[in-house]
Amino acid sequence: METLRAVIQANGLVVAFLVVGLAVWLSYWASRHLTRGRIHGSAIAILLGLLAAYAAGLATGGSRGVADIGLLAGIGLMGGGMMRDFGIVSTAFGVQLSELRQAGVVGVVSILAGVLVSFIAGALVALAFGYTDAESITTIGAGAVTYIVGPVTGTAIGASSDVIALAVAAGVVKSILVMIGTPLVARYIGLNNPQSAMVFGGLMGTTSGVAGGLAATDPRLVPYGAMTATFYTGVGCLLGPSVLYFIVRALV
């Protein structure tokens, strides 16, 4: 038993391949036999991952889901930023430049609209909960943009640390909701072609959410959504502590 534990701990990434492989197999089996293919296998696999992360978070008190369990630490490497970005970029292989160029303008519009709309939504909720100072309202609004924009903005304009924590939580809620919700609403919002996928990526912006949501809907849409989503956090970090903060300060 001790020997097995040592082997598992010394080969984290290989263990992650095995565990994720089994989880994906189980999910595709469930998709075919329990939902008759109505819910896509990858959607079930992502949901399974989130549930496991929730259970692991409760058990360990850590912030990195199952990666905080010693024997499954390799999942943190496999699902970390480095492998995620490597995987996302590889999906662009085979994409035609002409398709990207066609949707260029609407991509830019959707990024700006997405940052603005999410910021306003977050700021309104902050107001409704009784926050009246410009710093807190701006930071929570920025948190609703993404969980990176929230703390970057909050730190820059000097918001209190509990408000920054709330902003991060709002961003994480958004990211997880996009992962789960996208396959459910895809049919109703016309998310079935490269152009709407680029608009979607620009509006949602959360890289993890868009990556997971589109993978669960139709993996062929991933490169288009990811392409615009990757500019969103940068634009958010640019506007949050500057233009958006000045506007909020002028209004309250």
Add this chain to the structure above:
Amino acid sequence: MIIYGVALLSACLLAGLYLGELLGQLLGVQANVGGVGLAMLLLVLAGGSPRMRSLTTGASGEGVKFWSAMYIPIVVAMAASQNVVAAASGGMLAVLAGVLAVVVSFALVPVLSRIGPQSPPLPPLEQEP
């Protein structure tokens, strides 16, 4: 050689991330601005360039396609390492702010999709792991 394709993919990602960092510094932002998107653009350009053919076709191309097929498992691992507890326990304010942002953004997708030239829906997907 498969490694040539993997190396090309690595070169694109590193170059993109570096450009994204520079762009971030240029704009005075503490974030990588579009690094992954720029990397994807580089890979698309490489895929369409006749000079790069030996790196993007045959066995070398398989090196990129392998990682593209590993994408969903990587996303599953990513989902399994999210801080779901923090999202669930952030209180009503965090949940409402997140939900409202997502709902409004979802609703805007069909509106903004109408701008510019339309692309036809993709053909139905055959499900395979």
